[in-house]
Amino acid sequence: MTGRIIQGIGSFYTVESGGLRYVCKARGRFRKQKISPLVGDFVEFQPANSADGEGAIEEILPRSNELLRPPVANVDVIFVTVAAASPEPDLLLVDRLLVRAHRAGIEAKIIVNKVDLDNGMAEEIARQYGSAEYEVHCVSAKNGIGVEALRNAVQYKTIAFAGQSAVGKSSLLNALCPGLMLETGAVSRIERGRHTTRKAQLIPMQGGYLADTPGFSLLELDTMDPELLAGCYPEFTPYENRCRFLGCQHLNEPDCAVKDAVRQGLISRERLERYTMLHQELKEKWGKRYD
Ligand SMILES: Nc1nc2c(ncn2[C@@H]2O[C@H](COP(=O)(O)OP(=O)(O)OP(=O)(O)O)[C@@H](O)[C@H]2O)c(=O)[nH]1
Ligand SMILES: [Mg+2]
Ligand SMILES: [Zn+2]
Numbered sequence: 001m002t003g004r005i006i007q008g009i010g011s012f013y014t015v016e017s018g019g020l021r022y023v024c025k026a027r028g029r030f031r032k033q034k035i036s037p038l039v040g041d042f043v044e045f046q047p048a049n050s051a052d053g054e055g056a057i058e059e060i061l062p063r064s065n066e067l068l069r070p071p072v073a074n075v076d077v078i079f080v081t082v083a084a085a086s087p088e089p090d091l092l093l094v095d096r097l098l099v100r101a102h103r104a105g106i107e108a109k110i111i112v113n114k115v116d117l118d119n120g121m122a123e124e125i126a127r128q129y130g131s132a133e134y135e136v137h138c139v140s141a142k143n144g145i146g147v148e149a150l151r152n153a154v155q156y157k158t159i160a161f162a163g164q165s166a167v168g169k170s171s172l173l174n175a176l177c178p179g180l181m182l183e184t185g186a187v188s189r190i191e192r193g194r195h196t197t198r199k200a201q202l203i204p205m206q207g208g209y210l211a212d213t214p215g216f217s218l219l220e221l222d223t224m225d226p227e228l229l230a231g232c233y234p235e236f237t238p239y240e241n242r243c244r245f246l247g248c249q250h251l252n253e254p255d256c257a258v259k260d261a262v263r264q265g266l267i268s269r270e271r272l273e274r275y276t277m278l279h280q281e282l283k284e285k286w287g288k289r290y291d
Helices: 028-032 091-104 119-130 147-152 169-176 257-263 269-287
Strands: 002-009 012-017 020-026 042-046 055-060 066-068 071-073 077-083 107-113 136-138 158-163 201-205 208-212
Touching (some): 012 042, 091 158, 119 136, 119 269, 147 169, 158 169
Parallel strands (some): 077 158, 107 136
16 A cells, blocks of 8 residues: 555654555664655555554655655645744744755745734844745734635645744644644643654645644754855845856855845845855865865
8 A cells, every 4th residue: 555654653653545544664674774764755555454453664655855854755845934032033043944945955935923922023034035035924823813824825735844943833733723732832730841842743634734843943054065055045046147256155255246136125134144154154064074
């Protein structure tokens, strides 16, 4: 049979096929080949032959893409999620996620949650990324602002929510899928501390899937040639061939059309500033790549 992995706990995977769920283990040879099944994988599997047994994943079908942070495969769109406040927005982390999505060949959209707390900041974030022609959705999982519009954007696709911890990814999934009751970060009275998502999982919805994923606070870019970074900024593209130097990195070169566009307010200054930081970071890593 063929199906899709929607959840993985330890060495057990939940495979969905034809609306039913099957618990399966991965064959030992995957471990020998150092392949681990990912949530989102399409697989061939052998269902259990008794009610209490488990099935076996026989084959992982070729992936159209994969992310390791967060760990999901075959994603159509990644919803890079940030909160307008609480936690304070980390836009460098947003930019890192956008670069990673671009490198993995996955379309990205920006979701600004918690607009009920700070609408001014939500507008500021929309301004910075709007000029990059990213689609920006300002929403509130708490009072429902923008949730209906977001629901219309999620049909028939596999969409992964990704972003900093506590921005409200699980809360947004709950708002989008009535009846779903994912645990969210409200401080629990029974356990101490707040609840946090620990595993990626896919939730079937409107003919597609939504992926909830664990949040993080740190994210490094993989080692890559820093000269490829500018190509991950869609708002730079229309200007690049107007820079004086071929291969201009838009740092300190004279007659740089990207920096001109920033001066004219066509590209966000903050995006270029953070680009410069990421470029520097990649340059250091790239220099040490043979160490
Ligand atoms: N004011 C406000 N609070 C929200 C909103 N959405 C979520 N929260 C709160 O933010 C906290 C974190 O929400 P979660 O949904 O658990 O966040 P998460 O992004 O899934 O966090 P991780 O699983 O740790 O990555 C919870 O206390 C939510 O109640 C919102 O739109 N407005
Ligand atoms: Mg969560
Ligand atoms: Zn330039």
